[in-house]
Amino acid sequence: MPELTLFYSPRACSLACHIALEEAGLPFTAKAVRIRKGEHRLDDYLAQNPWGKIPALRVDDEVLTETHAILTYIGETAAPGSNLIPKNNxxxxxxxxxxxxxxxxxxxxxxxxxxxxxxxxxxxxxxxxxxxxxxxxxxxxxxxxxxxxxxxxxxxxxxxxxxxxxxxxxxxxxxxxxxxxxxxxxxxxxxxxxxxxxxAATQVALAREGVTAENIRLK
Ligand SMILES: N[C@@H](CCC(=O)N[C@@H](CS)C(=O)NCC(=O)O)C(=O)O
CATH class of the missing domain: 1.20.1050.10 (Glutathione S-transferase Yfyf (Class Pi); Chain A, domain 2)
Structure with missing residues (x-):
């Protein structure tokens, strides 16, 4: 099983990958790179992802970018019964x-x-x-x-x-x-x-990102 690290910023498009990883039950490390604080432009993050955008998923020694690609990878890597991406159709x-x-x-x-x-x-x-x-x-x-x-x-x-x-x-x-x-x-x-x-996976990822009912409203 590859070692996975997700770089996310709270409520950014990375949230999709964050929840998908929880749904997939894949072990991963979550690292916050806060866009509001400009952390995506700091050397630490640029060393991982020179493009400087969120999300990025480190898969062992490689870094995958683009939400679509990361979600595809998670869906394809999840347990066969999970159906996070349709397999035989x-x-x-x-x-x-x-x-x-x-x-x-x-x-x-x-x-x-x-x-x-x-x-x-x-x-x-x-x-x-x-x-x-x-x-x-x-x-x-x-x-x-x-x-x-x-x-x-x-x-x-x-x-x-x-x-x-x-x-x-x-x-x-x-x-x-x-x-x-x-x-x-x-x-x-x-x-x-x-x-x-x-x-449950949504709730776990939202809690880790510090997103609460107060900072997201439902009309
Ligand atoms: N095409 C990329 C877009 C990534 C992107 O623009 N992410 C935003 C957060 S949702 C970001 O990193 N913004 C920081 C910036 O543009 O400086 C994807 O779909 O993953």
Whole structure:
């Protein structure tokens, strides 16, 4: 069994990998690299991951980056019965990658005009214009997630997979005080959130990250 170390920042997209590792029952060490404190830009972390982004998963002597890749690795490494990534059904497996790619590219980036406008434009005077385009796009993108969850317990239907904790990350972000006012009701995603909140693995990872009911709200 390889030695695993997850580098995470509380409530960042790394939370998906954190929960997935708990679900997989794989032994791992969790190391906090707090983005808010700029720790992802310090030499200690850059020595692990020169790209300086979170998450990263050290697997023995190698470092894997990208949430989609890390979740895939966790799903493929978990015990055979765990079904965290569908094994014998190519279409179901492709659906898992469809979700993860949609979440890592389209959904994650839809938050950028609100969370990181400085990554998109240099002049802060233009931020309102960026929000004018970005907010309706975020709302539309989140509603698309909600539409895709209709009639499903989990992202892939009846079976929990690594896609589900990834969905939780963006639901948490969507409930932030500065975002929630721009977001429509998302009843399917809200039920999904309630189901995932009840899982022991979610609770363990959230507690380790210091995320409490006070700092994440559910509309
Ligand atoms: N494509 C990467 C994105 C990673 C990423 O941007 N992570 C954020 C946290 S959610 C980060 O490291 N932000 C710090 C920064 O950009 O300085 C993935 O899906 O893992």
């Amino acid at each position: 190519p279409l179901a497996r492709a659906r898992a990658h469809e979700w993860m790619n949609f979440l890592s590219s389209t959904v994650h980036l839809a938050f950028r005009p609100l969370f990181r406008p400085n990554y998109l434009i240099s002049d802060p005077k233009l931020y309102p214009q960026l929000r004018e385009v970005g907010i309706p796009n975020l709302k539309k993108t989140l509603l698309e997630v909600d539409r895709r969850l209709e009639g499903r317990n989990w992202a892939l239907g009846d079976t929990y997979s690594v896609c589900d904790p990834y969905l939780l990350v963006f639901h948490i972000w969507s409930q932030r005080e500065d975002v929630i006012e721009h977001v429509a009701d998302m009843p399917n995603w809200k039920s999904h959130r309630q189901r995932i909140d009840e899982r």
